[in-house]
Amino acid sequence: MSQRTKTDIGRHLSNASRGRIALYGVLGLVAVFYLTPLESGVTTALKSTEAVGETAPFAPPGPNGFSLDAMRTAWNTLAPTLVNSVILAVPATILSATLGSMAAYGLTGVDWKGQVAVVLLFVAAIFIPYQAVLVPLSRFWAIVDIQQYGRFGELGELIITHTAYGIPICTILFRSYYQNLSTEMLEAARLDGASTFSIYRNIVLPLSVPMFAVTLIYQFTQIWNDFLFALILTNTQSAYVVTRGLNALTGGIVQSFNTQMAGALIAAFPTLLVYIFFGDRFAKGVAAEA
Amino acid sequence: MRFRHLLRTVRRSLTSRWPGSTEREPVTDGGTATVEQPRSQGGVVTRILDSRFFQSLPFWLPPAILVGFFVYGAIGWNLLISLTNWDGLGDPTYGSLDFSMYAKMFSDPLFWRAAKNTVVLIVGFTVACLVVGLLLAILIDRGIRLENTFRTIYLLPMSLSFVVTAKFWAWMYNPDNGLVNATLEGIGLDFLTAQWLQNPQIVLGAVIFALIWQFSGYAMVMFLAGLRSIPDEHYEAARVDGASTLKMYWRVIIPQLRASTVGAAVVLMVFALKAFDFIYVMFGKNPGPGTDILAVMMYRESFASLNWAYGSAIAIILFVMALAIIAPYLYSQYRRGEL
Numbered sequence: 358m359s360q361r362t363k364t365d366i367g368r369h370l371s372n373a374s375r376g377r378i379a380l381y382g383v384l385g386l387v388a389v390f391y392l393t394p395l396e397s398g399v400t401t402a403l404k405s406t407e408a409v410g411e412t413a414p415f416a417p418p419g420p421n422g423f424s425l426d427a428m429r430t431a432w433n434t435l436a437p438t439l440v441n442s443v444i445l446a447v448p449a450t451i452l453s454a455t456l457g458s459m460a461a462y463g464l465t466g467v468d469w470k471g472q473v474a475v476v477l478l479f480v481a482a483i484f485i486p487y488q489a490v491l492v493p494l495s496r497f498w499a500i501v502d503i504q505q506y507g508r509f510g511e512l513g514e515l516i517i518t519h520t521a522y523g524i525p526i527c528t529i530l531f532r533s534y535y536q537n538l539s540t541e542m543l544e545a546a547r548l549d550g551a552s553t554f555s556i557y558r559n560i561v562l563p564l565s566v567p568m569f570a571v572t573l574i575y576q577f578t579q580i581w582n583d584f585l586f587a588l589i590l591t592n593t594q595s596a597y598v599v600t601r602g603l604n605a606l607t608g609g610i611v612q613s614f615n616t617q618m619a620g621a622l623i624a625a626f627p628t629l630l631v632y633i634f635f636g637d638r639f640a641k642g643v644a645a646e647a
Numbered sequence: 648m649r650f651r652h653l654l655r656t657v658r659r660s661l662t663s664r665w666p667g668s669t670e671r672e673p674v675t676d677g678g679t680a681t682v683e684q685p686r687s688q689g690g691v692v693t694r695i696l697d698s699r700f701f702q703s704l705p706f707w708l709p710p711a712i713l714v715g716f717f718v719y720g721a722i723g724w725n726l727l728i729s730l731t732n733w734d735g736l737g738d739p740t741y742g743s744l745d746f747s748m749y750a751k752m753f754s755d756p757l758f759w760r761a762a763k764n765t766v767v768l769i770v771g772f773t774v775a776c777l778v779v780g781l782l783l784a785i786l787i788d789r790g791i792r793l794e795n796t797f798r799t800i801y802l803l804p805m806s807l808s809f810v811v812t813a814k815f816w817a818w819m820y821n822p823d824n825g826l827v828n829a830t831l832e833g834i835g836l837d838f839l840t841a842q843w844l845q846n847p848q849i850v851l852g853a854v855i856f857a858l859i860w861q862f863s864g865y866a867m868v869m870f871l872a873g874l875r876s877i878p879d880e881h882y883e884a885a886r887v888d889g890a891s892t893l894k895m896y897w898r899v900i901i902p903q904l905r906a907s908t909v910g911a912a913v914v915l916m917v918f919a920l921k922a923f924d925f926i927y928v929m930f931g932k933n934p935g936p937g938t939d940i941l942a943v944m945m946y947r948e949s950f951a952s953l954n955w956a957y958g959s960a961i962a963i964i965l966f967v968m969a970l971a972i973i974a975p976y977l978y979s980q981y982r983r984g985e986l
Contacts, residue, residue: 463706521717553702582808
């Protein structure tokens with residue numbers, strides 16, 4: 358990489374430096390393009406409703422147009438849904454990652470030919486369009502009927518559902534990692550008489566910490582961002598997660614864009630935070646999708 | 648990437664002969680495991696209990712049962728429902744099964760309209776994302792400073808929910824004071840301003856553009872991994888031959904990105920099949936002729952009109968489309984022996 362660059366620069370210095378400037382110019386413009394919707398969202402969220410109509414969409418609010426009303430309205434509406442999202446996302450993330458790690462372990466070290474068929478079913482499950490399961494899913498939860506326990510019943514449905522549909526990608530993430538673990542070490546432990554469980558508990562699990570970071574971050578983002586399952590499975594407003602709350606935040610007949618942008622920023626804030634701090638691990642999770 | 652490994656294993660298990668051991672392949676649906684009949688001598692039970700297969704069961708069987716039930720069980724159930732005439736608030740009756748819902752579907756012009764939009768969305772979105780992602784990857788791979796910063800910015804929209812991005816782009820595209828029209832006016836291209844989300848002729852293009860904004864970073868990450876796996880000598884060789892940069896990429900580098908391209912394309916196509924959230928949040932359950940896709944139609948028929956059987960039939964079509972995308976990919980990987 359860096360070698361290539363050095364020869365570039367060495368050979369045609371003047372050309373290269375001109376090219377470099379153009380390169381950075383293009384990269385900068387593209388970065389502006391990717392950030393513009395966010396920037397416009399931030400400026401709009403901080404404007405009064407009059408200022409939204411009067412000022413340019415990308416311009417910051419002037420001294421008269423600045424207002425936290427939109428933020429306040431959005432926060433008051435979304436705060437309970439944020440709590441629900443946390444109640445959903447944290448256990449579902451941990452459960453799916455843990456079960457994925459266990460499944461990956463069970464399907465990696467075993468000298469059983471059938472594991473390939475099981476793994477194949479796990480891989481295919483990642484790509485299933487959820488539309489293909491929605492009607493049975495809503496039917497199943499109607500029969501089980503833990504909704505009768507109110508808000509926590511509905512959130513419980515969502516936790517179990519997200520865990521089940523999250524297991525395949527978690528398993529595949531962990532499996533590719535476990536396949537690269539040193540087999541000699543595991544074999545040696547086995548010869549020493551360690552049980553399959555104690556090998557997992559004492560060797561594999563401690564080694565899995567970096568992969569847990571990737572999986573937890575990826576899964577948390579996925580579950581926090583989900584809208585479809587929440588749309589199908591939650592009926593009472595008290596059980597709305599943040600994506601549903603945001604969708605409902607149209608502000609009635611008047612399209613109050615400042616409130617909507619404020620809501621969008623509030624809903625996106627946790628995943629943005631996770632992404633900014635752990636972006637490299639998120640990228641790893643993303644890259645594993647194929 | 649993991650497909651390749653997976654299929655290598657599949658291939659190995661297919662080509663190698665089964666050892667006549669105690670561990671035979673049980674018929675599996677991902678949820679059941681059969682313990683085989685005891686053979687001649689005693690101690691078989693002990694051997695089974697000691698076998699690694701048996702010991703691994705507690706690890707993978709519970710997750711496999713969950714997945715088997717919620718994914719494969721549900722798809723089977725969905726197929727069954729699609730063969731009934733279930734609608735309304737009552738319970739389904741599985742007494743008489745037929746393909747009447749499929750017949751209804753194929754003679755429904757709304758189905759064909761949604762199918763056409765779905766295909767345009769999949770193809771347009773995937774191709775454009777691949778092109779943008781490849782260009783970004785090549786630019787980022789030129790040994791720049793701040794590489795991580797640029798990469799983080801380009802991938803950032805992917806960390807956002809469809810609900811959030813739909814809200815952002817509804818604002819960007821709004822005809823009164825939206826940023827898209829404001830920018831076009833600002834740079835003197837007034838004639839290009841439009842009612843982006845209201846005009847059925849262009850609305851699908853507008854949706855695809857917004858989705859490219861959200862997902863091209865993903866294609867970039869995939870291509871970047873592909874570019875990094877090409878040995879530096881290939882760049883050097885092309886340079887020694889006097890190839891221009893453009894030619895080098897076109898002739899030498901891009902052909903080597905086949906695996907990344909196919910892998911990214913498959914995932915992007917599946918993303919496009921899932922674009923429900925975005926379109927539903929932006930337009931509601933009745934997006935109109937321009938952006939009605941099968942996923943939204945399926946939701947509308949099932950959960951708004953309570954035509955459960957009809958909705959399930961549309962869902963089966965979506966499932967078949969997803970299969971049609973991933974099955975050839977798996978098969979071609981297998982055939983080329985790159986597994």
